[in-house]
Amino acid sequence: MTNNKIVVSGMRPTGRLHLGNYHGALKNWVALQKDYRCFFFVADLHALTTAYDHTQSLAHNGEDMLIDWLTAGLDPKQATIFIQSDVPEVSELNTLLGMITPLGWLLRNPTYKDQIQELLARKYAGQLAGDENTPLAERVKGLTDEDISSFGFLGYPVLMAVDILIHRAEFVPVGQDQTAHLEIARDIARRFKDIYGEEVFVEPKPLFTSVAKVPGLDGHKMSKSYHNTIELGEDVDSVRKKVMSMYTDPNKKKANDPANPDGCVVYAFHKIYNPNHQTRCAQCKEGALGCVACKKELFALMEPELSAFNERRKIFEADKAQLAQMVAQGKEAARASAAPVLLAAKKAMRIIK
């Protein structure tokens, strides 16, 4: 470890990870664990903020995600890996920080508004106004659902602030979509100091690393809800079919038509898997190569890495005892880190001496 700075990040257990999660976040975590004191956790309480009524696969999804993490190279010897709900200190601090968080901060949070729209769109799929090109805000106009927005859902950023502040993390590797949340975490830390006069928490900063942008098969953002993913650990024959069905430049009709690689999904993947992607870019522009050949080559480049992942994953999957041991150790280490900070917060608030 090159420094003692603390990094915290979590992922919601929504099922098997896809290549977007891998290249966009997980690979970066694997690199960070070498340089920082890292805490990585399964954000199962956060999953409950929207999925409170379908919890049957929550634990299983968490386990699957942990296996993906280990297979990708997260190492419990280097990082503290744990399950959020295993750390009761988190829920306790959540209650306390909830008391000092102004409602307006949460209601104004842009992610909150966006997520409500997405949840409505999912719930009313098939009954929405307009078409795919109509902004979501318009498509869901007039739709309301009392079940969608719970107290916990509105309080999502408080819980996320707790995850971070409770370990006095200095850095949080997050995507751009999470910056508003992180800002609220900083605001809560500052407000705590303003009210109680003690600097219990550290203001966390985002850690933006340049990560690869992975589009879905259809060119939209890769996401489970768009059904355009390639899963980590997916059978390679299935991946082959998906690669062969990727969107390319629609203006390229014949194999030797010149085309534009920007916006081509196959090329976006070449940028990740092909060290000579610049040559490929030039060939594409000149019309020197057809899309089918380009796709075949891409799959040939991806296949060894994906197969190796699948083989490695089987080993971690088979060793449930090792996984349980890691989760137990992670829990102890995370609690040991959280407990003194919770105590300091309670003292500052004068609810204990």
Ligand code: TRP
């Ligand atoms: N909000 C994050 C997401 O949806 C998950 C998360 C929860 C998180 N708590 C966190 C990320 C703390 C970083 C730090 O992806």
